[in-house]
Amino acid sequence: MPSSSLATTRLLIKPQTALKSSFLRFMLMFLCNMVKCKHRCPTFLQKAPIHVSSVGLCFFFLPMILVSGAGSSPCVRVLKCLIPASVVPQQAVVRAVVWLNVSKIPISTQVLFIKWVLTVFDLIDAKDQLRAIYGFIFSFITEENLCPYICHLLYLLTRKENVHLYRVRKLLELQSKLGRQPFLMHLLSLYKVFCPELVTLSIPSRIRSGFKNYISPWKSALVAVQKSNGQQVSSSISAAFTIKEKSISRKRKHCHLDLPALSSVLNKEPQSEQTSRRKMVPLVHLSSFAQMLKDMHRIELPAQMGSLLGSSLALQYLDCVQEESALLRLNFWLGCALHEGNLSHFVFQEGFSSSDAFLYKFLNVWDGSLLRPQILGLLSNIPVIPSTRGFFFYSAFRCFSVDFPALCLLLHRSWEPVCDCQLSLCCRNITLSGFKDSVMELVHFVGRLASLGLQLEGCNTLLLSFILDFYETVCDTFLKFGLPLVVMPPPGVFYPALLATDPVSVDRLAYIMHRWVVFLTPGKQRSKKTLHSLFVSRHTFRQFNHYLVFMVNCLWNCRMFHANTDMHVREELLHKSNVPQYWTRFDFIHHPAFTGYAVDFHQKCWPGKKDVDVNSIKSKPWSWYLEYLFNQGFDGLKDFVHSSISRQVTAGDKLQDSQQR
Amino acid sequence: MSRLNPFAKLPGLNTASVLLVESEEHFQQSLAEALVEETSVTVNVRLAKSFPLPIENDESRPRIDLVVFIINLTSELSFQSAEASLKYLEPGYFLGKVCFMVTNARSSSVPAERLDAVRRLAASLHCPLLFAEEQTPEGVTNAAERLLTILKAAAGFVPFTTPLYLSNLTRCTLPPDIDQPSFD
Numbered sequence: 001m002p003s004s005s006l007a008t009t010r011l012l013i014k015p016q017t018a019l020k021s022s023f024l025r026f027m028l029m030f031l032c033n034m035v036k037c038k039h040r041c042p043t044f045l046q047k048a049p050i051h052v053s054s055v056g057l058c059f060f061f062l063p064m065i066l067v068s069g070a071g072s073s074p075c076v077r078v079l080k081c082l083i084p085a086s087v088v089p090q091q092a093v094v095r096a097v098v099w100l101n102v103s104k105i106p107i108s109t110q111v112l113f114i115k116w117v118l119t120v121f122d123l124i125d126a127k128d129q130l131r132a133i134y135g136f137i138f139s140f141i142t143e144e145n146l147c148p149y150i151c152h153l154l155y156l157l158t159r160k161e162n163v164h165l166y167r168v169r170k171l172l173e174l175q176s177k178l179g180r181q182p183f184l185m186h187l188l189s190l191y192k193v194f195c196p197e198l199v200t201l202s203i204p205s206r207i208r209s210g211f212k213n214y215i216s217p218w219k220s221a222l223v224a225v226q227k228s229n230g231q232q233v234s235s236s237i238s239a240a241f242t243i244k245e246k247s248i249s250r251k252r253k254h255c256h257l258d259l260p261a262l263s264s265v266l267n268k269e270p271q272s273e274q275t276s277r278r279k280m281v282p283l284v285h286l287s288s289f290a291q292m293l294k295d296m297h298r299i300e301l302p303a304q305m306g307s308l309l310g311s312s313l314a315l316q317y318l319d320c321v322q323e324e325s326a327l328l329r330l331n332f333w334l335g336c337a338l339h340e341g342n343l344s345h346f347v348f349q350e351g352f353s354s355s356d357a358f359l360y361k362f363l364n365v366w367d368g369s370l371l372r373p374q375i376l377g378l379l380s381n382i383p384v385i386p387s388t389r390g391f392f393f394y395s396a397f398r399c400f401s402v403d404f405p406a407l408c409l410l411l412h413r414s415w416e417p418v419c420d421c422q423l424s425l426c427c428r429n430i431t432l433s434g435f436k437d438s439v440m441e442l443v444h445f446v447g448r449l450a451s452l453g454l455q456l457e458g459c460n461t462l463l464l465s466f467i468l469d470f471y472e473t474v475c476d477t478f479l480k481f482g483l484p485l486v487v488m489p490p491p492g493v494f495y496p497a498l499l500a501t502d503p504v505s506v507d508r509l510a511y512i513m514h515r516w517v518v519f520l521t522p523g524k525q526r527s528k529k530t531l532h533s534l535f536v537s538r539h540t541f542r543q544f545n546h547y548l549v550f551m552v553n554c555l556w557n558c559r560m561f562h563a564n565t566d567m568h569v570r571e572e573l574l575h576k577s578n579v580p581q582y583w584t585r586f587d588f589i590h591h592p593a594f595t596g597y598a599v600d601f602h603q604k605c606w607p608g609k610k611d612v613d614v615n616s617i618k619s620k621p622w623s624w625y626l627e628y629l630f631n632q633g634f635d636g637l638k639d640f641v642h643s644s645i646s647r648q649v650t651a652g653d654k655l656q657d658s659q660q661r
Numbered sequence: 662m663s664r665l666n667p668f669a670k671l672p673g674l675n676t677a678s679v680l681l682v683e684s685e686e687h688f689q690q691s692l693a694e695a696l697v698e699e700t701s702v703t704v705n706v707r708l709a710k711s712f713p714l715p716i717e718n719d720e721s722r723p724r725i726d727l728v729v730f731i732i733n734l735t736s737e738l739s740f741q742s743a744e745a746s747l748k749y750l751e752p753g754y755f756l757g758k759v760c761f762m763v764t765n766a767r768s769s770s771v772p773a774e775r776l777d778a779v780r781r782l783a784a785s786l787h788c789p790l791l792f793a794e795e796q797t798p799e800g801v802t803n804a805a806e807r808l809l810t811i812l813k814a815a816a817g818f819v820p821f822t823t824p825l826y827l828s829n830l831t832r833c834t835l836p837p838d839i840d841q842p843s844f845d
Contacts, residue, residue: 365766365776367792369803452830455822456810 088124093117094133100140107145114149121156134162141174151183158187160194167191168198292317436483443474443487451492459496461505467493468508475515486520486536488543495567498551499586503593503634511636513551516544517643548644555591556645558584588629589614597632601625665714667753670724677816678705678723679808683731684742686710688764688795692731695805702818704809711742712749726816727824728754729808731762731793732779734771740779747786757824758815759788761833762804764795783833790833 097117100110117124124130130137134157140150168191175184192199296317318326362375450467457463471493477485488494489512497509520536550567553559560583561569574582584590589598598614605621617625630638679696681689686708693706705723714722728750733739743761750759761783766776783790791807794800811831815824 365763365792367794367800367803368807369799370794448830452822452827456814456819456827 088120090124090126090129093124094129097130097133097137107143110143111145111149114146114153118149118152118156121153127157131157131159131162134158138167138170141170144178147174147178148181148183151187155187155190158190158194163191163195163198165198172201289316296320436485439477439483439485440487443485446470447487447490447493451490454492454496459500461500461502464493464497464500464505465508468497468505468512471512472508472515475512475519478519486516486540488516488540488547494547498554501592503597503632506591506593507634507636509636510551510634510640513548514636514639514643517548517640520544551640552644554586555588556641558587560584560586588626589617594629597629598625601628604628663713663716663719664749664751665712665725665728665754666751667725667758672724672726672816673703673705676703676705676723677727677812677818678707678725679727679729679812680707680709680725681729681731682709682711682743682746683733684711684739685733685736687733688731688793688801691795691801692793692805692808695801696808698805699809702813702816704812712746714749726758727808727812728759729762730759731764733764734775734779735765735768737775740775744782755786755788757826757828759786760791760808760811761788762791762793762808764793766792767794780833780835784835787828787832789828789831 096113099105100113105113134154137150137157138154140146141154143150168188171184171188171191175181175188178184188199188201359375366375450463450470453463454460454467467489471489473480474485474487477483489497489509494509497505500506520541553562561567561574579585588594595614598617599612601621601624602609602612602614602617605617605624626641630641681692683689689708693708696704696706707722707725730743730746731739732743761779763776763779765771780790789811791804793804795804811824811827813819814822814827817823
């Protein structure tokens with residue numbers, strides 16, 4: 001970080017001033033002396049950036065700095081200190097580039113100059129002249145020392161018309177000489193996006209963040225200087241777009257690390273005649289959706305791809321057009337933003353596919369709480385498949401079981417990607433069975449997370465509610481998504497729900513079991529959809545049967561600790577507990593969740609009685625009690641009892657041995 | 662060479678002890694302060710730069726329930742020091758009582774290979790790998806909360822959950838494309 005004592009010197013040179021080389025040489029010397037005097041060891045620009053006015057110094061100084069033969073050391077020093085105030089006129093850069101080749105400038109200075117151009121790239125007011133000399137810049141690629149930086153610069157300037165076979169050949173030639181260097185691969189991958197037929201080599205999918213970040217100290221000094229002057233980086237904010245108010249005011253403080261304002265490649269305001277003559281319409285000039293539709297085929301993307309994230313109209317356009325080069329550039333910008341670290345003003349637009357790649361990279365290094373609502377929002381949009389990415393999706397969530405609120409959110413939103421996937425299945429080249437396997441994997445994984453989460457949180461009711469919600473949706477997958485999915489909740493979810501102390505959990509579990517009973521029992525399905533394609537494994541059926549038997553035994557038959565159930569506790573232990581009639585302790589009367597209702601009912605039945613003996617409900621008022629209980633809103637219980645339990649009521653009032661279906 | 666043994670001593674009543682190992686001794690301080698704020702159990706935080714631990718403290722040191730290696734990804738030394746310290750732990754620790762915490766993972770100056778190496782190490786030892794944002798107080802609080810969840814399980818405060826069971830789900834796994842060439 002630059003120290004608080006930043007030396008800022010304003011220099012204004014009027015363009016009309018006669019520029020004799022001696023005068024400029026004098027200015028150079030003057031500057032260098034100033035630099036030398038202010039600081040004993042002028043090593044790096046953080047100590048003494050010189051704040052220069054755009055038009056004057058840059059325009060004339062820049063090429064002269066390079067040309068001046070007055071020793072490279074002061075020249076280098078001055079170049080290092082050159083920080084533009086607002087805008088760098090592209091003419092200055094073009095002229096400087098031209099001079100690069102002409103005069104005998106040492107290589108280190110050339111490298112420094114290109115690095116400088118890369119640092120201030122976003123401040124260059126227009127890029128069309130730079131693009132015009134694309135070929136010229138490309139010719140520098142053969143210079144080994146300059147190669148990485150030239151590649152980076154070309155990456156920022158390339159457009160479809162610049163990709164030619166001879167350029168691709170040149171890059172491949174260089175690759176064979178220098179090896180598979182990352183900067184060459186990046187440029188080739190961009191070429192491949194524009195013209196896939198020209199670039200036939202395969203690019204590994206695991207492309208990391210981008211070019212080496214060798215300009216970050218420079219960039220931070222740039223930001224600091226501009227901050228200290230309270231200036232904004234980009235020159236035009238389009239009022240027509242719905243950029244959030246908050247982000248605009250914050251942009252004034254954190255210039256470079258924010259979303260840049262949407263601006264056109266050519267910054268000048270075009271005349272109305274020019275617009276019609278020009279072939280492309282910059283995105284910034286569109287003010288409404290209707291206009292965008294009219295000019296859809298002529299829209300030109302801005303130079304700063306990140307600026308699109310703030311404008312909904314721009315994102316709609318991108319999503320619709322699906323231009324790969326634009327998406328690639330946006331990914332690159334997002335990657336840089338991720339590493340720059342300041343994401344506090346990130347505005348994520350949902351439904352935008354470019355955020356997928358960014359999201360995977362981010363989840364890789366996520367601590368679980370930074371920008372959590374936004375990230376979880378984005379997660380609802382990413383596809384569950386393909387499986388390599390799905391794997392990553394899961395691994396990032398392994399830590400969610402240790403994070404209760406996050407787990408709730410995850411469960412709440414986890415079905416949204418499935419819905420989206422289902423709709424666009426045909427576009428994704430994936431078979432139904434492959435999709436079903438992925439969803440099955442997701443459900444199993446959530447089951448594990450849920451079991452662990454419940455254990456860690458002591459069977460928290462809210463968490464249980466979200467989990468049961470999730471399993472309710474699993475029941476509906478066939479109806480909603482056409483997926484024949486049969487997955488039971490794991491024991492770690494089933495038993496805590498059945499033995500929960502709040503009635504809502506028991507009710508919801510009963511509803512889930514009722515749905516499965518209906519689904520799996522032939523003859524009971526109301527839906528016309530046939531299940532002949534459904535294959536349910538024996539294991540699933542066994543599990544289902546166990547659950548059903550246990551549940552009915554528990555709630556109805558008063559045979560909770562029956563030998564064949566999962567919950568097998570030894571008789572001696574049960575006797576030791578001194579609980580009277582332990583086998584009835586979880587039925588509809590004694591279950592901790594329903595005791596309150598039982599007592600209530602008892603008092604309604606026998607208002608005068610002081611001694612509350614809920615066992616007396618078991619006789620004649622039993623069916624009234626059940627009706628009373630179900631009318632409290634426990635539809636799940638009602639459905640479950642009706643579908644799974646058939647009762648035989650004999651002539652007497654006593655309830656005979658009931659059997660389950 | 663004396664190794665740290667997870668079961669050599671008796672646990673303290675309602676106490677959980679955690680050892681934060683960081684070669685730079687930077688993040689561990691703020692993390693420790695956040696950890697001791699826990700009220701439901703008494704959290705005993707011990708700080709160390711690296712292993713082996715000083716012998717003179719052997720008697721007074723409580724039973725360490727969880728060892729956390731804090732690795733600063735921007736420094737190679739941090740990773741090497743953590744790696745070298747591993748051999749001073751009894752194997753019993755690697756059943757869910759060791760955890761890796763990584764800081765500065767999002768920084769651009771971190772070479773990709775280092776994060777991969779940390780991942781491989783954590784995956785081979787079946788330990789969880791947590792990421793922490795140390796710059797912000799919210800990040801520190803969040804890191805402390807996650808550590809507390811693992812610590813409570815490691816110290817036996819969660820019924821029916823052993824540290825091994827927890828680590829089975831939270832342990833670091835390698836993505837399938839980790840061996841593919843990548844650029845940076």
